[in-house]
Amino acid sequence: MSTSPSPASVLREQLARNLRAARQHAGLTQEQLAERSGLHQTYLSDIERGKRNVTLDVVERLAAALSVAPLALLAD
Amino acid sequence: MSTSPSPASVLREQLARNLRAARQHAGLTQEQLAERSGLHQTYLSDIERGKRNVTLDVVERLAAALSVAPLALLAD
DNA sequence: ATGTAGACTTAAGTCGACC
């Protein structure tokens, strides 16, 4: 039943895209970003694939680790 | 180890301010917004006081209920 | 009409192992 139960969280998708782009632009691997942000590599993998509904605190930690504005990770 | 207890979650504070402003601008009570968003009044109270670390899905539901862009609730 | 408290269920977030 892949009738997509939830409206496909826009912000979650944006974060997935922007995070991966920002990380790669910074020349970091998921493991390196995991170290810097204090989050786990497995978790970052999920986020970059849009599988996780992260909290605002996590968005901030990622933004800080990448030296970008938090909103930049959520923008269109 | 850091003298700051908690990094003072910027996004959380922004959301608190913007949510209350947007809700009042729409002429809604917390209870009415609770109905529209499917969230609870007690929870909205906490969010508007910056006490809760909400997820992206909740931000979207609030934005939808208020007919504003999700990023508008997080902006400075 | 809002804020707070407490008990509760579910998912966020951690971690090690592996492909």
Next chain:
DNA sequence: AGGTCGACTTAAGTCTACA
């Protein structure tokens, strides 16, 4: 180097009641 699978702990989010 990234993805996936589980098992686990903690906090997000629900709900009732009351000042």
